[in-house]
Amino acid sequence: MSGLTGFLVMLCMLQYSDAAAVIFTGPAGVAGSPGVYTATVNVVETSVETATLFTVTATPDTTTFAFTDNGNPDSIATITDGVVKLAASKTLDKETKSSYTFTITGTNAPESSTLTVTLTVTNKLEFAKTSYAVCVADGTVEGTVIGTYTVVDAVSGTDTVTYSNAPATDLIVDAATGVLKVATGKTLTSATTGGYITIITADQTGTNAAASADGTTEVKVTVGGCSGTGASVTGWTEAPFTLTNGQGTATITGSVTIKVAENIVPGDTLFSAVAAGAISYTITSGNTGSVMQISAAGVVTLAAGKSLDFETTPSYTLVITATGASGSPGVANLTVNIKNVLEFGKTQYDVCMADGSTADTTVGTYTVKDNTGGATVTYAITSGNTNSDFTFTAAGELKVSTGKTLAQKTTEQYTVVLAATESGSPAVADLGSTTVSITVGTCGCSAVAATLGLTLLAVVVAVSA
Structure with missing residues (x-):
């Protein structure tokens, strides 16, 4: 020393x-x-x-x-x-x-x-949506079903879920089935009450009760003034789907033709399910984790705070119910397939490289972890490679290019974007990318020692003077 x-x-x-x-x-x-x-x-x-x-x-x-x-x-x-x-x-x-x-x-x-x-x-018991809006005809009588509202994450064979609603004067939910009906002896009229809001609570009372918190949803019921009063749902706009059964009818079975990329963000549209005669839509089952929501226009989007993950859930089998002002509803049984997007270990890496790093010095190895078996992965730098100072190899190694030396006084900071693509057969994943932020200078503990050394040297020089 x-x-x-x-x-x-x-x-x-x-x-x-x-x-x-x-x-x-x-x-x-x-x-x-x-x-x-x-x-x-x-x-x-x-x-x-x-x-x-x-x-x-x-x-x-x-x-x-x-x-x-x-x-x-x-x-x-x-x-x-x-x-x-x-x-x-x-x-x-x-x-x-x-x-x-x-x-x-x-x-x-x-x-x-x-x-x-x-x-x-x-676990928290979750309904498919946090709020539902329904319109019923003026004069709707006792026993009329408003809708069925059940949780989507109860554990079969373990959880026993019971339902209650408040207020429960004119509308009552069945404790076992979640079916909301007009209460006995009641008739819904716009002259008396133009609308109702009731909160349905799901309570887990089975052997796993301690593991699940109560869940709630809100149902808003408008009486009268419904568009298309008296109409039943008669069919679906079938263009977005590949159907296996029910073409041209109110009940269809099939899949969404275009796969949905797993990296979409909340609010992005997955697909639209539009039915003739419908005034409202509900995802009644299959919406694992409540990741999707459907609008009054039938547009299915990624819910707030949710994400898709191909490795965890590569597909969803949804049941979407379209409700008319009265009459028979429509049902779409749809498989939604999620498309893999190649993923690096992180979306961003921060690296410090010593000033004067020479050709072939390794910055790091950055490879994807979820490529499709049998497919060939190709790596490339897509931006940020100032002066072509770096090379990204077929093995995912990022290093200083041949004939190059990193110089802090020339370029102190690089923001290099790396990409991975699949080719060959099968090649089913979308392009993935990550960013490597490279700082050129004195790194780690040596930076502290260098700073202290320069400071001490200045003190010594000053004292000597």
């Missing part, structure tokens, strides 16, 4: 010699000893952005917290002052993913400890 380096090490030791060890004290039930801790938490599935998932605490109170590089799976959360919250546009959905493992570093320089938190997502 050189004299200057040894002096710098001693200086750091003296500066931090009184630092206290980091001891994690939360979440509740945290276990371990300085250096390594573990904890478990249970959180009810939610799509509410910024919902608090759990809170991390530690002593001393000057401890700061951050996720490790791979400690925030799917970038599902944020952490600020120890409070871990659901990130924007993210959702906890038990049917899609039932647990997450977070790794958090608590730092009181130079001391640090690591906390591993296993989060289990617990």
Whole structure:
């Protein structure tokens, strides 16, 4: 160890010699000893952005917290002052993913400890939609079915779900079936009441009751003034579908012809299901995780806070019910196939390369993890390769190009976009991409030592002068 380096090490030791060890004290039930801790938490599935998932605490109170590089799976959360919250546009959905493992570093320089938190997502009973709108004819009599409203995520053979509604004066829901009807002795008239709003609650009372939270949905019923009063649903616009049964009728079976890419975002349209004579639409079953919603015009979109994942759910089998003002409804039994999009390990990587890195120096290896078996994957740089300073090989290795040397004074920052495509047979996945942000300079601990060394040298020069 050189004299200057040894002096710098001693200086750091003296500066931090009184630092206290980091001891994690939360979440509740945290276990371990300085250096390594573990904890478990249970959180009810939610799509509410910024919902608090759990809170991390530690002593001393000057401890700061951050996720490790791979400690925030799917970038599902944020952490600020120890409070871990659901990130924007993210959702906890038990049917899609039932647990997450977070790794958090608590730092009181130079001391640090690591906390591993296993989060289990617990079930909340979910209807296909959070709100329904129905119009019924003026003079609708007792016993008339308004609609059937049941949850989509009860566990068959384990969960026993019962339904109730409030208010329940003129409309009543069957506790076992979720069928909402006009109550006995009642007639719905626009002259008396132009509309109703009732909240239906699903309560899980079976052997798995402790694992499922209650779920609710709102049903808005308008009386009179319905477009197409007296009409039944007579058929569907069939162009978006490949049908196997029921062509030209009110009940059809088939699939949506065009596959839906898994990387669409909330609000994007998957397809449209339009029926002649319909005034409202409901996805009555098959909407696993409530990822889709359907508008009054029959447009099916990705619901807020939801996402599609080919590896988890490659297809959905939906039952869509189209309701007329009165008369018979229409039913579309549709398979929706999800299309794979090639995915790198992360959507963005941050890399520091030493100033003066020469040809063939490896930046990193970036490959997709979900390519189709039998297909050939081709890698390419699509943008950000200033002066062609980098090469992306067939094996997914990004490196400094032949004849090139990275120079901080010339180009300090690169934002390189990498792409992966499939070819051959079968080639069923869409193109995937990731971004590698490359900083050229002095990296890591050597940067700190260099800075301290220059500072010390300046002090020595000044004293000598």
